[in-house]
Amino acid sequence: MALFGGIQLPGKPDLENVRKLDLLCLPMISRMTRAGVAIDLPYLADLSVEFGREMAELQRDISSYIPPDALDRFVDASTAEDDATGRAIPVEINANSADQIRVLLYDLLRVHLGKNIKPTASGKLSTGKRQLELCREHPVVAKVLAYREWSKLKSAFVDALPKLARFHPRGASCPLCELPHDAPTWRLHGDILTTRAATGRLSMKKPNLQQIPTRSKIGQRVRAAFIAPPGKRFVSCDFSQIELRDLAHLSNCSSMIDVYLNDGDLHDDTCHRALGVPWDEKPDKYKHRMGAKRVNFGIQNGTTEKGLYLQLVMDFHANGLEIPDWLTEEWCKKFIADWLESRPEVQNYFELQWYRARRYGATWDAFGRTRLIPEVKSMHRRVRQEGLRQAQNLPVTSTAAGHLKLVMGELDETFRRLYDGGIYVWPLLPVHDQVIVEVEEEWADTVGVIMSDCFAKVAHDKETGENLWRVPIKSDCEITTRWQKEE
DNA sequence: CAGCACGGCGCG
DNA sequence: ACCGCGCCGTGCTG
Numbered sequence: 001m002a003l004f005g006g007i008q009l010p011g012k013p014d015l016e017n018v019r020k021l022d023l024l025c026l027p028m029i030s031r032m033t034r035a036g037v038a039i040d041l042p043y044l045a046d047l048s049v050e051f052g053r054e055m056a057e058l059q060r061d062i063s064s065y066i067p068p069d070a071l072d073r074f075v076d077a078s079t080a081e082d083d084a085t086g087r088a089i090p091v092e093i094n095a096n097s098a099d100q101i102r103v104l105l106y107d108l109l110r111v112h113l114g115k116n117i118k119p120t121a122s123g124k125l126s127t128g129k130r131q132l133e134l135c136r137e138h139p140v141v142a143k144v145l146a147y148r149e150w151s152k153l154k155s156a157f158v159d160a161l162p163k164l165a166r167f168h169p170r171g172a173s174c175p176l177c178e179l180p181h182d183a184p185t186w187r188l189h190g191d192i193l194t195t196r197a198a199t200g201r202l203s204m205k206k207p208n209l210q211q212i213p214t215r216s217k218i219g220q221r222v223r224a225a226f227i228a229p230p231g232k233r234f235v236s237c238d239f240s241q242i243e244l245r246d247l248a249h250l251s252n253c254s255s256m257i258d259v260y261l262n263d264g265d266l267h268d269d270t271c272h273r274a275l276g277v278p279w280d281e282k283p284d285k286y287k288h289r290m291g292a293k294r295v296n297f298g299i300q301n302g303t304t305e306k307g308l309y310l311q312l313v314m315d316f317h318a319n320g321l322e323i324p325d326w327l328t329e330e331w332c333k334k335f336i337a338d339w340l341e342s343r344p345e346v347q348n349y350f351e352l353q354w355y356r357a358r359r360y361g362a363t364w365d366a367f368g369r370t371r372l373i374p375e376v377k378s379m380h381r382r383v384r385q386e387g388l389r390q391a392q393n394l395p396v397t398s399t400a401a402g403h404l405k406l407v408m409g410e411l412d413e414t415f416r417r418l419y420d421g422g423i424y425v426w427p428l429l430p431v432h433d434q435v436i437v438e439v440e441e442e443w444a445d446t447v448g449v450i451m452s453d454c455f456a457k458v459a460h461d462k463e464t465g466e467n468l469w470r471v472p473i474k475s476d477c478e479i480t481t482r483w484q485k486e487e
Numbered sequence: 488c489a490g491c492a493c494g495g496c497g498c499g
Numbered sequence: 500a501c502c503g504c505g506c507c508g509t510g511c512t513g
Contacts, residue, residue: 096508098494128495152496156507199503201499208505211498219497243499301501311501382500393502397499401503432499432503 004410004462007367007402014368021367021402022194024409028427029192029202031412035177035426035438036187037209037483040225041162047221051154055095058147062104063092065140070108074100095147101127104140111138130310133317153213157222164188164207181229192430199394200369201401202430210431212483226483233444233479237451238434239458240474241266242400247300249470250366250395251349255342260471267292274338287324290315291332295339299346300396302389305333350392357391365398403458403473404433410454411435423447436483448477 002008005024008017066074074093093100105111106125115134117125125131129148135141165186168174174181188207196203204210212226213219228234239245244266248256259269270292271283283289294311295303303311309332316323340347356363357373364370371394375387408430415425415437423443429436439447455475459468467473 094509097510099509122493124494126494148495152507156497156505160507193504196505197503201503203504205505208498211496211505213497215498298501301503303501307501385500389500389502397503400499434499 001461001468002463003459003468004406007406009366009468010368011366012368013362013364013370015370017367018200018369021369021405022200025202025405025412025430026194028408028412028415029194029430032427032429033189033192035428036166036168036189037428037436037438038185038187038227038229039161039165040227041165041186044158044162044225047158047225048154051150051158054150055147055154058143058150059092059095061143062095062140062147065109066093066104067108073103095144096151098127101144105132105135105138105144109138109140111135111141130314133310133314136317149216149218153218153222157213158225161188161207161225162186164190183230185229197401198371198390199397199401200365200405201397201432202404209429214484220484223484224482228438228481231441232438233441233481234428234436234483235439235444235448235451235477235479236434236436236483237448237455237475237477238431239400239403239455240476242403242433242473243300243396244296245469245471245473246366246399246403247346247349247396250399251343251346252470253343253345253349256346257470263472266296270296270339273342274335286316286319286321290319291335295335299336299339301393302350302385303336305329305336308332308336353391353395354388357387363391363394365395365402367399367402369398369402371398400433404430404435406458407451407454408435410458411451414450414454418447418450444479448479451475452477 005020007021007024008014010017063074093104095101102125105127106117112125112135117131117134127144129145132141132145136145165188168177168181168185168187170182170184177187188209190204190207190209193203193205202210213222244256245260247253248260255269255273256266258264259266267289268283271277271288272279274295275283275288275292277283277288283292291308291312294308294315298308298311306329309327309329312327312332313323316327353363354376357376361374361376362370362372371390373387373391375383375390378384378387408427411427415427418425423446424440425443425447426438427435428438435451437447437451452475456473459473460466461468
């Protein structure tokens with residue numbers, strides 16, 4: 001019994017097995033780092049100008065809400081000198097400053113009145129997104145949130161990425177990346193770190209290409225700056241709901257396993273089981289499915305009713321909808337309780353992790369990767385509960401991370417064979433549950449099939465072909481010219 | 488000027 | 500008071 005590379009499923013701490021797993025993906029990581037990914041600098045330059053204009057306008061709008069008698073609280077030192085000359089001081093709030101936003105929203109405009117705004121660690125009222133979403137009635141709040149989105153995307157990506165790009169000169173074999181390319185290009189080569197995350201995940205820095213925007217409309221425009229060079233395609237393959245499939249397997253939850261065996265939809269299943277939607281009715285996209293999705297993904301992290309509530313408030317706003325009457329913290333509490341009650345094996349499995357954390361001071365995943373959890377012995381309740389959530393989360397996240405390392409190891413071998421046959425596949429990025437490669441257009445479909453197949457068989461015994469998981473593992477594949485959703 | 492903590496937020 | 504990361508700007512300190 002063995003997976004690719006002789007990896008075992010010991011189900012108990014196993015350092016040697018994990019060492020082998022971690023070494024498997026190093027060759028591909030080395031190739032990824034050297035290849036880098038091409039980026040469209042002129043396009044980003046345009047975005048920078050446009051984003052800057054949007055920010056300036058919003059900053060003016062926000063500043064116009066400052067009460068006249070409070071203007072002096074927002075004068076910064078560089079403009080204050082004008083006072084002596086008797087000229088009018090141009091007062092603008094620095095919308096990047098949480099302190100200034102806090103003063104404007106809470107001290108001056110009192111937008112939080114009647115709302116339950118929680119303080120941050122240091123005791124000040126939080127101006128975070130989750131809190132501001134509760135005060136959206138006041139028009140200035142929406143402006144602040146909009147400003148934050150443009151600002152984040154501009155500073156962290158649009159303006160930051162070009163500074164890290166390296167120039168690749170024209171050449172049959174570029175000395176930088178060893179990648180044959182006809183046109184000169186700029187490419188980003190982030191460092192891929194293998195020993196950073198407590199969960200065994202890979203992380204990335206300078207830049208971290210695992211955090212390139214994708215969720216928002218504007219984010220998609222940033223992501224479009226990543227391009228496949230002329231004549232090439234991106235092939236991106238990801239596991240479908242791998243963490244939920246792993247949770248089903250690890251907890252041996254019969255109802256979740258049934259859903260996946262029948263190629264069903266877990267979110268709909270949750271609507272029926274925990275929300276009481278009759279089995280012959282189709283769940284409503286917003287009333288049922290949105291919440292079901294949130295709980296399905298949140299449950300493994302020990303989400304609270306408050307957390308779920310705030311999350312759903314944000315979901316409704318993101319879809320331009322009013323908060324419905326039935327959405328309360330009480331409702332969320334019952335939802336979470338019903339979820340766990342209808343899937344008792346999962347509740348059981350979580351309790352097993354808590355037990356391990358308390359008894360052994362550690363939890364471990366399917367491959368034997370172990371994480372110490374000293375927090376569970378803390379004097380402080382908050383810290384203890386933090387430890388329990390970590391213990392609960394680890395096996396799922398860590399097992400899923402192991403799956404990705406397995407496919408990276410196996411694909412690297414496959415790609416080397418293809419290379420010998422004249423097909424050049426260049427792995428570019430690992431993104432937690434997916435691998436992105438660059439390949440000549442004519443081979444994109446072939447490579448997509450090869451990758452999908454490798455992903456789907458990640459848990460198969462490499463000698464017998466038997467699926468060692470209690471659920472089928474599925475994958476999705478996309479072929480694109482830019483790193484964004486097509487059309 | 489560099490380094491740091493903090494609040495905040497991008498991704499899975 | 501939802502897990503895991505890395506990175507931004509602010510505001511303070513040495």
